[in-house]
Amino acid sequence: MTDNTTEATPITAIFKMVYLAALEVFMARNDVRYYLNGICVKPCSEGGVLLTATDGAHLLMIRDKSGFASREFIIPNMSHVLKICKPAQSKKSKILSDTPSAIVIDDNRLNIVTESFCKIERAENELGEYQDHLHSAWPFKEIDGKYPDIERILPRETPNIKKATPDPAVQINSKYLADIHKAMSRLCPKTKYVTTIAQRGKYDPLVVVIGAPDIEAFAIIMPMRYDETENCAVPNWAYNSPSPEATKETAAAA
Structure with a gap:
């Protein structure tokens, strides 16, 4: 208070x-x-x-x-x-x-x-x-309380994107990415913007820097903890093109 x-x-x-x-x-x-x-x-x-x-x-x-x-x-x-x-x-x-x-x-x-x-x-x-x-x-009447010390959760060392070796996977609530887009649509509805996402370590907050003219803003997204064995590879069913052998057999039959 x-x-x-x-x-x-x-x-x-x-x-x-x-x-x-x-x-x-x-x-x-x-x-x-x-x-x-x-x-x-x-x-x-x-x-x-x-x-x-x-x-x-x-x-x-x-x-x-x-x-x-x-x-x-x-x-x-x-x-x-x-x-x-x-x-x-x-x-x-x-x-x-x-x-x-x-x-x-x-x-x-x-x-x-x-x-x-x-x-x-x-x-x-x-x-x-x-x-x-x-x-x-x-x-107007302000909320009678003390806001959290935001600086405590901000990464002190920003990852170098070019030299970063991030973990193979990170889980976040996808709604939070949608919230960034929603907020930016209000902040600069007629201006294009870009977002740069970086993370220092596996369980550190994700830093989302907003790039738009005359806008100084950034977002923080807390990651979700996931199972170490979680597979983040593209599923096998996505690679449904026929093998070279099958293609040759089909051509020969024709």
Whole structure:
């Protein structure tokens, strides 16, 4: 639980709202670890803000280098806000300047501001006069809890793909790969992206680096433990072409 000092500290933050739509895919649902049922926002030491969602089995982290947060906090599952954040909603806006674009959190209120506000220059780590560019606003109360220390599960040494000698097989929940595609479809619906997957050791997390213009993001997928005797070879029935001898016999008979 957070201490009294943290609870009394007001929150100021701003970041692109589409990031919430992508992170929602990785967020836990009704987990007893209640702090996972939300999205963590915290300042980044290299500038900007980090946004993270995980259910304990897979994770997505995005850096908004143009955003900021006054401190770490957890956004609860606000379905009405997440609905607006999805790209399909913003396409309905007829005027580009009125398109919802960013989230501004000012103490106890979550505001969605339009594209016109994002184009205005403002001082670093300052919200600016966002009230004149509001799309919508709701009361906001952070999840009162401590988010896991994500750095503890991140591999310290990234495998060299060219020199890697991976194990012959690794088992993962295929839904997690589908979740990456779903999140990226929301994050950059009109832009092609690539994913690079690497693993340091057999039971280490899989690191999935997202490659897309103006996007800084990666995912973590925890592998499943499998039987050492599990066969990952292509099944024999796939090689159903007739043998050379059989082909000659067939030709001779014809």
